Amino acid sequence: MSFISLLWVLLLGSLLGLELIGKVPPTLHTPLMSGANAISGITMLAALTLIVKAEGNLPLLIIGSISLGFALFNVVGGFFVTDRMLAMFSRKPSNKK
Amino acid sequence: MNLPVIIKFVIDLLAVLLLALGIKGLSKVKSARDANRLAAFAMLLSVIGLLSYYLGTSGIDLQSWTWIIIGSIIGSLLGAILAKKVPMTSMPETVALFNGCGGMSSLLVALGVAIFPISNNLENVDFLKSLINEVSISVSIFVGAITFTGSIVAMAKLQGWLSTPGWTQSKFRHFVNIVFAVASLIAFFDLINGNTSSIWLLVLVSSLLGIGVTLPIGGADMPVVISLLNSYSGIAAAAAGFVVDSQLLIVAGAMVGAAGLILTQVMCKGMNRSLVSVLFGGSLSAQSTTSSGSAEYTNITSCSVEECALTLEAANKVIIVPGYGLAVAQAQHTLREVTKKLEQNGIEVVYAIHPVAGRMPGHMNVLLAEADVPYEQLKEMDVVNPDFPATDVVLVLGANDVVNPQAKNDSSSPLYGMPVLDVQEARTVFVIKRGMSAGYSGIKNDLFDLPNTSMVFGDAKKVLSDLIGELKDLGVGEK
Numbered sequence: 001m002s003f004i005s006l007l008w009v010l011l012l013g014s015l016l017g018l019e020l021i022g023k024v025p026p027t028l029h030t031p032l033m034s035g036a037n038a039i040s041g042i043t044m045l046a047a048l049t050l051i052v053k054a055e056g057n058l059p060l061l062i063i064g065s066i067s068l069g070f071a072l073f074n075v076v077g078g079f080f081v082t083d084r085m086l087a088m089f090s091r092k093p094s095n096k097k
Numbered sequence: 098m099n100l101p102v103i104i105k106f107v108i109d110l111l112a113v114l115l116l117a118l119g120i121k122g123l124s125k126v127k128s129a130r131d132a133n134r135l136a137a138f139a140m141l142l143s144v145i146g147l148l149s150y151y152l153g154t155s156g157i158d159l160q161s162w163t164w165i166i167i168g169s170i171i172g173s174l175l176g177a178i179l180a181k182k183v184p185m186t187s188m189p190e191t192v193a194l195f196n197g198c199g200g201m202s203s204l205l206v207a208l209g210v211a212i213f214p215i216s217n218n219l220e221n222v223d224f225l226k227s228l229i230n231e232v233s234i235s236v237s238i239f240v241g242a243i244t245f246t247g248s249i250v251a252m253a254k255l256q257g258w259l260s261t262p263g264w265t266q267s268k269f270r271h272f273v274n275i276v277f278a279v280a281s282l283i284a285f286f287d288l289i290n291g292n293t294s295s296i297w298l299l300v301l302v303s304s305l306l307g308i309g310v311t312l313p314i315g316g317a318d319m320p321v322v323i324s325l326l327n328s329y330s331g332i333a334a335a336a337a338g339f340v341v342d343s344q345l346l347i348v349a350g351a352m353v354g355a356a357g358l359i360l361t362q363v364m365c366k367g368m369n370r371s372l373v374s375v376l377f378g379g380s381l382s383a384q385s386t387t388s389s390g391s392a393e394y395t396n397i398t399s400c401s402v403e404e405c406a407l408t409l410e411a412a413n414k415v416i417i418v419p420g421y422g423l424a425v426a427q428a429q430h431t432l433r434e435v436t437k438k439l440e441q442n443g444i445e446v447v448y449a450i451h452p453v454a455g456r457m458p459g460h461m462n463v464l465l466a467e468a469d470v471p472y473e474q475l476k477e478m479d480v481v482n483p484d485f486p487a488t489d490v491v492l493v494l495g496a497n498d499v500v501n502p503q504a505k506n507d508s509s510s511p512l513y514g515m516p517v518l519d520v521q522e523a524r525t526v527f528v529i530k531r532g533m534s535a536g537y538s539g540i541k542n543d544l545f546d547l548p549n550t551s552m553v554f555g556d557a558k559k560v561l562s563d564l565i566g567e568l569k570d571l572g573v574g575e576k
Contacts, residue, residue: 006339006344006347009344009347010347010351013347013351013352014354014355016352016355017351017352017354017355017356017357018355020121020124020352020355021356021359022359023124025125025126025459025477026450026462026477027126028123028124028126028459029364030457030459030460031123031129031133032120032124033323033357033457034195035136036120036123036353036356036357037192037195037196037353038137039349039352039353040199040330040334040349040353041140041195041198041199041202042334042350043333043337043346045341045345046202046203046206046337046338047202047205047206048144048148048165049147049341049343050210051164052155052157054161054164054213061160061164062164063205064164064205065165065167066168066205067168067201067205068164068168068202069168069172069175070202070205071172071198071202072169072176073173073179073198074176074195074198074202075173076172076176076180077175077176077180077191078176078192079133079134079137079140080177081179081183081188081191081192081195083130083133083134084180084181084185085188085463086129086133088463088466088467089126089129089463089466
């Protein structure tokens with residue numbers, strides 16, 4: 001990939017992000033933040049690449065592995081916690097007048 | 098193009114699409130839960146795509162597999178355990194912690210690539226490549242470090258492990274932060290010039306900058322900071338994408354970065370704060386104690402739980418205004434018991450949710466939903482404000498600044514202009530509060546002095562459970 005096309009990717013990605021959430025009910029601010037936060041753990045892909053490319057370089061393998069751990073902590077924890085919050089909204093209101 | 102490349106391309110494209118749909122869906126109540134799962138699935142898909150690509154091309158050796166598995170299991174397990182165990186009230190600091198770890202991950206990747214420059218055997222090396230590599234590594238380290246230390250400080254402050262040190266409120270802190278910022282700029286250029294050892298300087302000063310910027314910010318503004326740091330961690334991920342040459346990473350990082358910025362803006366609006374004043378204005382309470390020191394009340398009426406119960410029994414319409422104090426006292430379930438009794442007596446109960454009620458926008462909705470409050474009873478500020486004049490009783494539970502009429506009446510007040518709930522319009526207002534201490538802003542609340550306001554002193558949970566007892570004695574809710 002040339003640098004220029006990566007810049008295009010960056011630009012378009014940013015524009016997409018700006019457009020995606022226009023109106024958010026305040027109710028969803030916290031879950032949305034938490035969900036977006038989980039997605040930012042996508043750096044796990046970078047960590048994976050690092051490990052695969054390490055070619056037996058032990059310090060690099062260890063750094064990659066720690067990095068992967070941090071990223072997955074973010075991703076798995078983030079999605080779980082978001083789901084926990086959202087589960088409360090979707091529960092059927094039990095007692096309507 | 099060979100097959101693994103094509104497969105990876107298709108999978109990446111699909112993952113980006115699903116992630117975008119996921120973020121979009123998360124902004125609507127109905128689709129939010131499915132959207133979250135969709136995004137999680139997209140992440141899984143992206144991992145499968147990457148691994149299958151390497152399996153199909155260079156292969157993955159056994160050693161790499163071992164470290165992949167070790168890292169994944171430990172990280173996922175800890176994340177899942179924390180996510181399951183953490184109480185809903187400490188959601189803000191949990192998000193901060195997760196976020197910090199995301200930043201740390203980007204930082205480590207960049208550090209690894211910088212110290213052991215294997216990335217040069219990545220595919221096509223064009224002539225700009227090494228410069229771009231250095232720049233993206235520096236950006237990734239810089240943003241990653243700020244995200245990490247900033248988030249950890251935010252978490253520590255929310256948990257109450259760290260208080261705001263006095264010196265951070267003086268102008269001196271700007272000087273310190275500028276020094277850090279300049280130092281990181283120097284390290285940045287030094288690194289691009291090929292001096293690899295300055296990478297440690299960059300790590301150090303950007304970490305310090307993250308601490309220096311976050312530490313002076315007061316508790317009330319913390320949600321905004323977390324949201325901003327969340328946006329940073331997206332940027333860090335995008336930078337890491339440049340480091341390892343991954344389009345998917347760049348798109349996803351940029352999306353989160355941009356969406357995070359919008360969300361930060363939305364939150365600022367709800368709190369009547371500009372982003373600049375949050376970041377550079379310091380803690381609101383520190384300013385106001387010097388400007389408006391006359392925090393003396395002249396006309397406080399305090400009343401017993403029993404009186405409160407009697408008034409509630411006679412009411413037709415009751416509005417509950419929950420706030421931070423309710424969250425701290427973990428009294429949302431007890432509150433639900435009270436309102437159930439009132440409802441059984443035919444009293445209309447509505448919850449007025451200020452946009453920044455709780456500890457984070459939307460946090461109060463989560464807490465009340467946890468206590469089984471029907472979604473329809475949660476009313477947003479703009480919807481509920483016209484209802485106050487026709488309301489018999491308002492119960493203010495642990496909310497303070499969001500019901501301060503000063504925000505409407507007193508143009509000299511630091512709160513002036515903040516959207517507030519017009520509770521003083523109601524016939525009777527009960528404020529359940531532990532003492533006369535001020536809210537986040539440290540500003541006197543004029544509401545407490547009004548003749549139709551009565552204070553019920555005590556811990557929210559204790560008062561509410563006493564209230565249940567009193568209501569029972571009155572026969573409320575037992576037809």
